[in-house]
Amino acid sequence: MKPYPALLLCIGIGFLVSWLLGYVVIPWLHKLKFGVTIRADGPNWHKNKTGTPTMGGFLFIVGSLVSLAIVLVTDKLMGGDLLAGNGYDSDLTKIKVFGGLIMAAAYGIVGFADDYVKVIKKRNEGLNRIQKSVGQIVVMTAFLATLHRAGATFMFVPFAGVIEMPWYVFWPLGYICMFATVNAVNFTDGVDGLCASVTMTSTASLVIIAILRNMTGMALIPAAVLGALAGYLIWNWHPARVMMGDLGALFLGGVVIAVAYCLDSPWVILLSGVIYVIEFMSDILQGIYFRATHGKRLFLMAPIHHHFEKKGWSEYKICGVFSAVNALGGVVAILLSWLGRAV
Secondary structure (H helix, E strand, O other): OOHHHHHHHHHHHHHHHHHHHHHHHHHHHHHHOOEOOOOOOOOHHHHHHOOOEOOOHHHHHHHHHHHHHHHHHHHHHOOOOHHHOOOOOHHHHHHHHHHHHHHHHHHHHHHHHHHHHHHHHOOOOOOOHHHHHHHHHHHHHHHHHHHHHHOOOEEEEOOOEEEEOOHHHHHHHHHHHHHHHHHHHHHHOOOOOHHHHHHHHHHHHHHHHHHHOOOHHHHHHHHHHHHHHHHHHHHHOOOOOOOOHHHHHHHHHHHHHHHHHHOOOHHHHHHHOHHHHHHHHHHHHHHHHHHHOOOOOOOOOOOHHHHHHHOOOOHHHHHHHHHHHHHHHHHHHHHHHHHOOOO
16 A cells, blocks of 8 residues: 555544544443543633543544554555555564554553543542552553663664664653653643644644654554544534543553654654643642742643633633644654754
8 A cells, every 4th residue: 555545544544433433432421421520629610521521532542543453454455564664674663663552552541540440439530649650650661671672772863863872861761751741641631622632733743754754654653643633623622522531641642652762753752742841841840839939839720721721711722822832843843853864
């Protein structure tokens, strides 16, 4: 199968599966009474969201995985091998792609456990910090060990080329990058449509970077997720009829990490996911400032999208502005990847 039709097929199938699943899954979640419980210190108008079905991430998780499976199987039946068609080590490419997908799914399982506890206990908090952290550390360690064992310990740095990372850089950088990204994506999920729309701009930029770096086969992952998120957004746009929950947010964080490592470019998340960085840092700065000033707040509420909510921004405006900023970060990432390729 030709690469570009395969990419379009990935996006289209992901969209259709995710969108159509909503007609089945959302009523089912209603029937099971899998509704969200809103945090008490949140904006007052968020109380109207209480009871909205959660775990909607199931829509785009299934949509993206089904899309990838159909395209890759069809390609195989046609005698092609999209994942090996980029001039890179075929076995290493497949280890990165399938290892990354398994890692993202594992993050989704941790998120599902967190959501399930929230639903059963009828509270805003699910797993405690230790339980969540242990689950994430297990997933991170398994993925990094897989890459290390396969010899994928190098990183592409713009204008410097491909650099081999010694173990004492590879492991700490991997833990920091993965932990920060997955939790930052989770922080971004707090306004109808926000995490989905921001991640769509992020995956779009990753698709383009993969194409420009002649890694078209690897672009299938972000392409499938891009399409599936578009289908999910039909149900999640304000006023949301379903929310992704930690199931969806942790899966998306895992996907972003997986694609960044597939591209040998963990640094790309700082730009193609600049909103994730801003959301994560706003929460950290809020905590530091609160402790240093004995109770004063740097923002009206953290993460920062809640600050703008309390300043009077509508959920539509927050989604639009945040997605535009993230898209600009993606453009910078694309330019750096393209201009910095030749050294």
